[in-house]
Amino acid sequence: MFSFVSKRLSLMMMTKVCCFQRNFSSALPPLVPVKLPSKMETHFWYVLPDEVKSESLLSQYSELLSPREKKNLYHMQGDQFKKSALLARVLVRTTIARYQTNCQVNPRSLKFKKTIYGKPEVDWENGDKWCPPPLHFNISHTSSLVACGVTVNVPIGIDVEEKQRRLKNKILAFAKRYFSPDEVKLLTAISDPEIQRQELIKLWTLKEAYVKAVGRGFSAAPFNTFTIRARVVKMGGFHHFDTQHSEASEIVVESSDDPENLTRNWQFALLDLAGSHYAAICIEKENSAGGEAGVPMRLTVWKTIPFVEDERVSGTGAVVPISGLIKQL
């Protein structure tokens, strides 16, 4: 009896906190809510730190962070790095908060935890009457772009990298150390050093996105045990793809350790984002689409300055598909 009463009370309190009006920060306007992606969709949000200039906005952003996040930020070195780290936390909190259509969720009240493998996820910690949305997210950032990918029901991993990124090590030495033999072969065959460098960075983002989607840490899927490559797909005619070539290329992953299982379930997209970055997205395919080839990733991309401006940019010049089967919405 007592436990039932206290459960009800705590649920009511949770609801109150959850539906707490915006008194906490009257200066910030409400976030524009967004519907959750459907099961077959991926949402991708990004912020360009250079577009966020207002010191007062940045200071309001800082107020959204948890004490631990603030402490981490305090210890970071380098202003640009600190700014993008702040925006990464703000982006993930505000993005998740947007999808709560039942009641206004304060992005500041969101709690995060890590799986036993270290992958971040939301800690909903609510009463058992309320079912949290089966939302998956993943973030990645450089000092000039901060991104967050969102899916429903299936894991997602993303990675972004500046197109101009230079390695300190020699390209092939790096590839030999970290990539699979097939990937090294592919890179070695490229004679133009600049193209070689670009292909290495693209491959890196794809491999990172995959490991982050699998979510078991770098050591569970060492980079040299799996190969990612593009495979030309003959189109059946129904699906409309956005790639520039008449034959679409699908990105596939093959594992030398586990040839059958892991690898048929993952879908990739590689984009040229905002003219400045490569962005790789990896999501798990739903069971029903398991072995089926040729189903595109349905993708919606927004550029945002949280609380200030949201702009849907999928289908514009800001999002140029490089490879993978993609349908932009």
Added chain:
Amino acid sequence: MFEQGRISSVNSVSLSINGKSFPSLRMRSAPRFRVSCAAKPETVDKVCQIVKKQLALPADTTVTGESKFAALGADSLDTVEIVMGLEEEFGISVEEESAQTISTVQDAADLIEKLIETKSA
């Protein structure tokens, strides 16, 4: 390794005031707290140098044993490049599992010395 991790965080909490760390104080207290041997200061210094170079940090940036790679602005690509640089510098080979446990410069230096020891054993 777990104890080392705990001890180094105790050190950095007590000695990191307003973000400043006090390496000399830390070394003095080291014999009392450390169960196993910490890396030599020369090793830590070399790691700091490699890290500073990889991350292209401004000359006045403080990098010490306590410095966390994440806080210095190292992303995953930087981290693997740093590991590669360390492997070349010290003639060792770092497994992915071990690389994942490194979060500070000190962790890296300790691992390096352990690997050198194992190699020469």
